[in-house]
Amino acid sequence: xxxxxxxxxxxxxxxxxxxxxxxxxxxxxxxxxxxxxxxxxxxxxxxxxxxxxxxxxxxxxxxxxxxxxxxxxxxxxxxxxxxxxxxxxxxxxxxxxxxxxxxxxxxxxxxxxxxxxxxxxxxxxxxxxxxxxxxxxxxxxxxxxxxxxxxxxxxxxxxxxxxxxxxxxxxxxxxxxxxxxxxxxxxxxxxxxxxxxxxxxxxxxxxxxxxxxxxxxxxx
Amino acid sequence: xxxxxxxxxxxxxxxxxxxxxxxxxxxxxxxxxxxxxxxxxxxxxxxxxxxxxxxxxxxxxxxxxxxxxxxxxxxxxxxxxxxxxxxxxxxxxxxxxxxxxxxxxxxxxxxxxxxxxxxxxxxxxxxxxxxxxxxxxxxxxxxxxxxxxxxxxxxxxxxxxxxxxxxxxxxxxxxxxxxxxxxxxxxxxxxxxxxxxxxxxxxxxxxxxxxxxxxxxxxxxxxxxxxxxxxxxxxxxxxxxxxxxxxxxxxxxxxxxxxxxxxxxxxxxxxxxxxxxxxxxxxxxxxxxxxxxxxxxxxxxxxxxxxxxxxxxxxxxxxxxxxxxxxxxxxxxxxxxxxxxxxxxxxxxxxxxxxxxxxxxxxxxxxxxxxxxxxxxxxxxxxxxxxxxxxxxxxxxxxxxxxxxxxxxxxxxxxxxxxxxxxxxxxxxxxxxxxxxxxxxxxxxxxxxxxxxxxxxxxxxxxxxxxxxxxxxxxxxxxx
Numbered sequence: 001x002x003x004x005x006x007x008x009x010x011x012x013x014x015x016x017x018x019x020x021x022x023x024x025x026x027x028x029x030x031x032x033x034x035x036x037x038x039x040x041x042x043x044x045x046x047x048x049x050x051x052x053x054x055x056x057x058x059x060x061x062x063x064x065x066x067x068x069x070x071x072x073x074x075x076x077x078x079x080x081x082x083x084x085x086x087x088x089x090x091x092x093x094x095x096x097x098x099x100x101x102x103x104x105x106x107x108x109x110x111x112x113x114x115x116x117x118x119x120x121x122x123x124x125x126x127x128x129x130x131x132x133x134x135x136x137x138x139x140x141x142x143x144x145x146x147x148x149x150x151x152x153x154x155x156x157x158x159x160x161x162x163x164x165x166x167x168x169x170x171x172x173x174x175x176x177x178x179x180x181x182x183x184x185x186x187x188x189x190x191x192x193x194x195x196x197x198x199x200x201x202x203x204x205x206x207x208x209x210x211x212x213x214x215x216x217x218x219x220x
Numbered sequence: 221x222x223x224x225x226x227x228x229x230x231x232x233x234x235x236x237x238x239x240x241x242x243x244x245x246x247x248x249x250x251x252x253x254x255x256x257x258x259x260x261x262x263x264x265x266x267x268x269x270x271x272x273x274x275x276x277x278x279x280x281x282x283x284x285x286x287x288x289x290x291x292x293x294x295x296x297x298x299x300x301x302x303x304x305x306x307x308x309x310x311x312x313x314x315x316x317x318x319x320x321x322x323x324x325x326x327x328x329x330x331x332x333x334x335x336x337x338x339x340x341x342x343x344x345x346x347x348x349x350x351x352x353x354x355x356x357x358x359x360x361x362x363x364x365x366x367x368x369x370x371x372x373x374x375x376x377x378x379x380x381x382x383x384x385x386x387x388x389x390x391x392x393x394x395x396x397x398x399x400x401x402x403x404x405x406x407x408x409x410x411x412x413x414x415x416x417x418x419x420x421x422x423x424x425x426x427x428x429x430x431x432x433x434x435x436x437x438x439x440x441x442x443x444x445x446x447x448x449x450x451x452x453x454x455x456x457x458x459x460x461x462x463x464x465x466x467x468x469x470x471x472x473x474x475x476x477x478x479x480x481x482x483x484x485x486x487x488x489x490x491x492x493x494x495x496x497x498x499x500x501x502x503x504x505x506x507x508x509x510x511x512x513x514x515x516x517x518x519x520x521x522x523x524x525x526x527x528x529x530x531x532x533x534x535x536x537x538x539x540x541x542x543x544x545x546x547x548x549x550x551x552x553x554x555x556x557x558x559x560x561x562x563x564x565x566x567x568x569x570x571x572x573x574x575x576x577x578x579x580x581x582x583x584x585x586x587x588x589x590x591x592x593x594x595x596x597x598x599x600x601x602x603x604x605x606x607x608x609x610x611x612x613x614x615x616x617x618x619x620x621x622x623x624x625x626x627x628x629x630x631x632x633x634x635x636x637x638x639x640x641x642x643x644x645x646x647x648x649x650x651x652x653x654x655x656x657x658x659x660x661x662x663x664x665x666x667x668x669x670x671x672x673x674x675x676x677x678x679x680x681x682x683x684x685x686x687x688x689x690x691x692x693x694x695x696x697x698x699x700x
Contacts, residue, residue, distance in 0.1 A: 024231045025227050025228065025231065027678065028227045028230050028231055029227055030678070031585070031678060032445065033445060033446075033447075033448030034226060034448075035226060035230075035310065035311070035385075035445065036385070036440075036441065036444030036445050036449075036450060036451055037383075037385075037444075037450045037451070038383075038385070038386060038450060038451045038453070038454035038457060039450040039451060039452050039453055039454065040453065040454055040455070041452050041453040041455075041456075041509065042453070042455065043453060043455055043456050043459065043502070043505070044505065047456075047459075047501060047502065047505065050497065050498065050501060051498050054494065054495055054497055054498060055495070057494070058491040058494070058495055061487060061490065061491050061494075062484070062487055062488060062491055065483065065487040065490075066483065066484045066487050066488070067482060067483030067484045067487065068484070069482075069484045070482065070483075070484070071482050072482065072483060073480050073481065073482060073483065100629075102629065102630065103629045106629040106630070107629065115632050115633075116632075
C-alpha cells in the first residue's frame with residue numbers, strides 16, 4: 001500500500017518513512033464522499049406503460065412500412081406501392097386529377113432552364129421569349145419527349161448542347177402541364193398543351209431512340 | 221474475493237493513473253482549441269462567404285471536415301480516454317495495468333489526428349462524413365484504440381470489487397465495441413449504396429459505442445459521487461443499459477431516409493430510433509431521482525453543474541433524435557441546419573460539457589492542486605452554456621424555415637438561403653461565446669497542469685460547516 005512514494009507529486013502530503021500514507025488517507029476521506037453505489041428503487045409503473053406502447057407501435061410501423069422485407073426501394077405499403085410506382089409511368093394517368101404545371105416545371109425543367117425561364121447564358125437556352133416553345137405545340141412536346149442535341153439558335157444566340165429525353169420519366173399529363181406552364185409564364189402567352197396531344201405525339205414518335213436535332217424538327 | 225478498503229485503493233488508483241490521464245487531457249484540450257477555431261471560421265463563412273476563400277486550405281470544403289474530425293477524434297476521444305483511464309482504476313479498486321500501452325495509445329491518437337488534419341487541409345479527404353481521415357491516419361488510430369482497450373480490459377480483469385458499478389458497464393462496452401466498429405467501417409469492401417449505409421451505420425454508432433457511453437459513465441459516477449448518495453435504481457440502470465445496447469446500434473440508417481435503400485432497412489432504423497425513448501427515459505429518471513432534493517449543490521460544485529447540464533442535454537438530444545428519425549419530420553429538417561444544431565446538442569451540450577465537468581473533478585485529485593480562481597470556472601460555464609443554447613436555438617429555428625422553404629416548389633432556392641441569414645449570424649455569436657469560454661478553461665487547465673495560480677486549501681466534501689461559517693470565503697466554490 002502507499003507505493004506512491006516514487007511519485008514526486010505526492011511529496012507535500014506525505015511524511016517520510018511512512019508505510020501507511022496517513023496524510024493521503026485523511027485527504028481522501030475528507031476530500032470526497034465514498035464511491036457511489038446503486039439503490040434498489042423500483043422503476044415507476046408508467047415506464048412500463050411507455051415501453052409496452054412503444055413496442056406495440058414498433059410492431060405496427062414495421063408491419064405497415066416494412067416493405068415486406070424485400071429489396072425494393074420506397075415501398076411503403078401495398079396501396080401506396082402502386083400509387084408511388086405509377087406516378088411517372090409513361091402513358092398512364094397520374095393518380096391525382098390535376099397536375100400542377102409549375103411544380104413539375106420546378107422539379108424537372110428548372111435545373112437547367114431556371115425558375116424564371118431565363119436559362120443560363122452560354123449553356124442552356126431561355127424559354128422566356130423563345131419562339132421554339134411558344135410556337136406550334138407539337139415542337140416542344142417532341143423535344144421534351146425525346147430530347148434535343150446540336151446547335152440551336154434562340155433569341156439570336158446559338159447554343160450547342162444536349163437536352164436529355166424526358167419521355168420515359170414523365171407522364172403525358174406532366175409533360176402537358178409543364179409545357180403549359182412554360183408557354184404561359186415570363187411573358188409567354190401561347191395556348192395550353194393538352195395531354196391528348198402529348199399522347200398522340202408519343203405514339204407517333206414511339207420508335208424514336210435518339211435525340212432530335214433542330215434540323216430534323218424544322219425540316220418536317 | 222476480498223474487497224479492498226476504499227480509501228487506500230483510491231490513493232493508489234489516483235496515483236497510478238496520473239501520467240496517462242494528464243497526457244490524454246492535455247492533448248485533448250489542445251485539439252479542442254484547434255478544432256473550435258476551425259469550427260468558428262466555418263461558421264463565419266456562412267455570413268461572409270469570401271472571407272479566407274483565397275487560401276485553398278482555409279476553404280469551407282476542407283475546414284469543415286477538419287473541424288469535425290479534430291473535435292471528435294482529437295478533443296472528445298482523447299478527453300474520454302483520460303476519463304475512462306481514471307474512472308476504470310477507481311471503480312476496479314486496483315492500479316492501472318499495462319500503463320505503457322496507454323502512453324503509446326495517446327501518442328498514436330495524436331499522430332493520427334495530426335496527420336489526418338494536415339491531409340484534410342491539403343484536400344486529401346477520404347470523402348465519407350466521419351470517415352474523412354486518410355488511410356495512414358485511421359491505421360494509427362486503430363492502433364491507438366486497440367492498445368487503449370487492451371489496457372482498460374486488463375485493468376478490469378484485475379479488479380478487486382464484488383459489484384460492477386454501472387459506469388463500468390458502459391465503459392467496458394465502449395472499449396470492446398469501438399475498435400470493432402472502427403475497423404469494420406474502414407474495411408474496403410463497401411461500394412455504392414452499401415457504402416452509404418456502412419458510412420452512416422458507422423457515424424451514428426460512433427455516438428452509440430464511444431461518445432454516449434463515455435458521457436453516461438461519467439454522469440453515472442459523478443452525480444452520486446458529488447452529492448454523496450446512491451444512484452436511484454439498479455433496475456433502471458439495467459433497463460437503460462440493455463435497451464441502449466439493443467436499440468442504438470440500428471439507428472444509423474435513419475440518416476438515409478428517402479435514400480435508395482430497401483424500405484425495411486430504413487423502417488427498422490426509424491423504429492429503433494424511436495425505441496431509444498426507453499433507455500433515455502430510464503437514464504433520465506435514474507439521474508433525476510438521484511438529484512432530487514440536492515439541486516442546491518449545483519451552486520457550489522462546478523463538476524455537478526457541467527455534468528447535470530450534460531445529462532439534461534442527453535435526454536433532450538436523444539428525444540429530439542428519435543423524433544427527427546420519423547419520416548414526416550425528416551422530410552422537412554433532414555438536409556438543413558437543423559441537423560447541425562442537433563449534432564452540437566449531442567457532441568457539445570452533452571458530451572463536451574460532461575467532459576468539462578469530469579476534468580474539473582479529476583484534475584485536483586491527480587495534480588494535487590486545487591483549481592485557482594473559482595470565478596473563472598463560473599465564467600467558463602456560463603459562456604459555453606449560453607453559447608451552446610444560442611447555437612442550438614438558432615440552428616433549430618433557422619433549419620425549420622430552411623426546410624419549409626426548400627420543400628415549397630414555388631419559392632426559388634435562394635429564398636431558403638436568405639431566410640437563414642440572421643440565424644447563421646446568431647449561430648456564429650453562440651460559437652464565439654463557446655470558444656471564449658474554452659479559452660478561459662484552457663487558461664485554468666494550464667495553470668493546473670503546472671500547479672500555478674492562487675493557492676487554495678483543499679475544500680472538504682459536503683462542507684456544510686465551512687459553507688455555513690464562511691459563505692463568501694474563497695473556498696465556498698468547491699471544485700468537486
